[in-house]
Amino acid sequence: LGMEDMKAVFRRLDTNGDNKLTPDEVGQLMKNLGQTATDQEIKDLMAEVGNENEISQDQFLKFMEKQLKLDLKEELQEVWKLVNKGMKEMITGAQLREMMARLGEDLTEEEANELVGQYDRDSPPKGGINYEEFVSMLSVKT
Numbered sequence: 001l002g003m004e005d006m007k008a009v010f011r012r013l014d015t016n017g018d019n020k021l022t023p024d025e026v027g028q029l030m031k032n033l034g035q036t037a038t039d040q041e042i043k044d045l046m047a048e049v050g051n052e053n054e055i056s057q058d059q060f061l062k063f064m065e066k067q068l069k070l071d072l073k074e075e076l077q078e079v080w081k082l083v084n085k086g087m088k089e090m091i092t093g094a095q096l097r098e099m100m101a102r103l104g105e106d107l108t109e110e111e112a113n114e115l116v117g118q119y120d121r122d123s124p125p126k127g128g129i130n131y132e133e134f135v136s137m138l139s140v141k142t
Contacts, residue, residue, distance in 0.1 A: 006064050021055040085095030
């Protein structure tokens with residue numbers, strides 16, 4: 001979700017149009033999501049984002065951005081576990097090639113090794129990439 005999407009979500013949640021989310025609006029959101037929460041739980045949740053009485057659009061956007069980053073981090077960790085079956089310090093071109101094949105993307109051995117070589121920042125290269133290098137590889141903007 002992009003920033004404009006998040007603003008649209010905020011506007012939709014802000015049922016009275018005052019550019020703030022109130023405990024009632026957050027409570028309604030919880031009900032719509034099938035969650036039950038006490039008034040105190042709603043206030044505690046709101047306090048994490050802004051304060052217990054209201055959440056501004058800026059506070060909401062910053063909170064959502066942080067949550068999306070945390071979600072992405074968790075997803076990347078899950079992908080790392082899938083690729084790195086032995087949970088070793090690094091993955092090799094062969095492991096990367098195997099994962100890509102499962103995703104329907106065929107890489108030659110040479111292409112996989114070349115890709116790993118691009119992100120292997122060690123000198124001399126160690127023939128594989130660690131978690132940080134893996135995240136860097138997946139985070140490249142196209």
